[in-house]
Amino acid sequence: MRASLLLVLLATTPAAASPPGASSCSGCHGAPGGAVPSLAGHSADDIAASLAAFRSGARPATVMNRIAKGFSDDESQAIAAWIAGGGQ
Amino acid sequence: MTRLGRRAVLAGLAAAALPRPALPRPALAQGARGRVVVVGGGFGGATAARVLHRAGLAVTLVEPAETYWACPFSNEVIAGLRPMSAQAFGYDALRASGVTLARTSAEAIDGAARRVRLADGTALDYDRLILSPGIALRFDALPGYDAAAAEVMPHAWKAGAQTELLARQLAALPEGGTVVLSVPGNPYRCPPGPYERASLIAHYLKTRKPRAKLIVLDAKDTFSKQKLFQQAWAALYPGILDYVPLAAGGQVTSVDATAMTVATDFETYKADLACIIPPQRAAPIASAAGVADRSGWCPIDPVTFESRLVPGIHVVGDAAIAGAMPKSAFAANAQGKVCAEAVIDLLAGRAPEAPKLINTCYSLVAPGYGISVAGVYHPANGVLADVEGAGGTSPVDAPETVRRQEAVYAEDWYRTITAAVFG
Structure with a gap:
């Protein structure tokens, strides 16, 4: 049941593309161990919460506060879900 | 169901039903059929191919070259802060991943027949072509500055032999010598690059040739990260770096590589070392393909990066007229990804969704002193425009810790992006 539902969802998923803005993240965020934090292994909720905190200024940053302001809450959540799902 | 809702459900199902890496990738090209040729193996093209x-x-x-010489951080090589080997990348990993490489150059592109003629005599047919050719230095734009003059007065605006030439000349600068750096008007590759170069040359002079001077002659009055650069120059390089904007007569009108002089309408400067960054345009293959307009650059659709002039050819990177997006390695990489996804959609008969793209550019004004500019872009009124309220530069009043942190992030960005593209 679950597998067949998955196939139906896949077949009707319209876009090949990542959600708007998502594919740019890997320009800075790479493998673990660097100065810029890796996004690997973070949940969608974590990433979305970080983006919201950067956007509001609650979390201090160098560039992420400037970048997060370019995305709505819905867009941020879509990006977070895509990255948490292994997108890069 | 909303788009987000469907994605969230899909992501949840995927996590439950399948090992994670198995899901999204094969699904990506679903329904997409066709041959894609990518011309140019830099940050835009190699990314798109991947x-x-x-x-x-x-x-x-x-891509004809076996080694790609990266421009970002090449100003550090010029200032003796970094070995040239740190700029070298090859295509072995890309080849090993399964991308087919044609080690030759594209000589002509027939957009009607959808065929690329290669320098080795063969041809490639395509359904979609992604052109990421980079820039050409214009040797017809500044009187006295041609390819031969560039061997005496390097531009070093394409990394490689020119970078090493300028580094050697700087190392050989006589005590008390004068360096002249000429900066072109917009648009050109890497908007903050000339000012980073000025900064790091000034750093070199300050630490190694303290009686020498740098004169920066600029064909414009405003530039990227201007307040941050000028604040740093005043603090770090007083009496060393003399900046002459357009309004003060900074536009270079001719050079003489034999006499080693650089002339403006007001003055002729005698240089011991002259670095001339000339006006630029898209690389010649863009004109040959008919995708460059009279400006020398390539107008594109901001959703798909498809040429406004020739259907089936997409243009990314420095050659494209990307609206508010600067000509940077970060931008080329972001565009390569968005364009490749659009090409996949188009080959599958789907309409690509309007994208958003990010750019982040770091500059070093001294070792351990980094500044940045960031932007978020979206299609608006037919061009890539700034998303209002986002982006901007590092704060002018940031403490030293932030400058140090941004210098570390700059280095990390370089490591990450070059690994993603060439690793």
């Missing part, structure tokens, strides 16, 4: 190949499409990357 994304297309990962999605399961047949892609050929046309």
Whole structure:
């Protein structure tokens, strides 16, 4: 049941593309161990919460506060879900 | 169901039903059929080839060079802060991942027949072509500055032999010598690059040739990260770096590589070392393909990066007229990904969704002193425009810790992006 539902969802998923803005993240965020934090292994909720905190200024940053302001809450959540799902 | 809702459900199902890496990739190219040729193996083209190949499409990357010399951080090489080897990248990993490489150059592109003629005498047919050719230095724009003059007065605006030449000349500068750096008007590759170069040359002079001077002659009055650069120059390089904007007569009108002089309408400067960054345009293959307009650059659709002039050819990177997006390695990489995904959609008969793209550019004004500019872009009124309220530069009043942190992030960005593209 679950597998067949998955196939139906896949077949009707319209876009090949990542959600708007998502594919740019890997320009800075790479493998673990660097100065810029890796996004690997973070949940969608974590990433979305970080983006919201950067956007509001609650979390201090160098560039992420400037970048997060370019995305709505819905867009941020879509990006977070895509990255948490292994997108890069 | 909303788009987000469907994605969230899909992501949840995927996590439950399948090992994670198995899901999204093969699904990407679903329904997409066709041959894609990518011309140019820099940050834009190599990225696009990777994304297309990962999605399961047949892609050929046309690139004659075995070594790619990266421009970001090459100003550090010029200032003796970094070995040239740190700028060298090859295509072995890309080849090993399964991307087909044609180690030759594209000589002509027939947009009507959808065929690329290669320098080795063969031809490649395509359904979609992604052109990421980079820039050409214009040797017809500044009187006295041609290819021969560039061997005496390097531009070093394409990394490689020119970078090493300028580094050697700087190392050989006589005590008390004068360096002249000429900066062109917009648009050109890497908007903050000339000012980073000025900064790091000034740092070199300050630490190694303290009686020498740098004169920066600029064909414009405003530039990227201007307040941050000028604040740093005043603090770090007083009496060393003399900046002459357009309004003060900074536009270079001719050079003489034999006499080693650089002339403006007001003054002729005698240089011991002259670095001339000339006006630029898209690389010649863009004109040959008919995708460059009278400006010398390539107008594109901001959703798909498809040429406004020739259907079936997409243009990314420095050659494209990307609206508010600067001509940077970060931008080329972001565009390569978005364009490749759009090409996949188009080959599958789907309309690509309007994208958003990010750019982040770091500059070093001294070792351990970094500044940045960031932007978020979206299609608006037919061009890529700034998303209002986002982006901007590092704060002018940031403490030293932030400058140090941004210098570390700059280095990390370089490591990450070059690994993503060439690793």
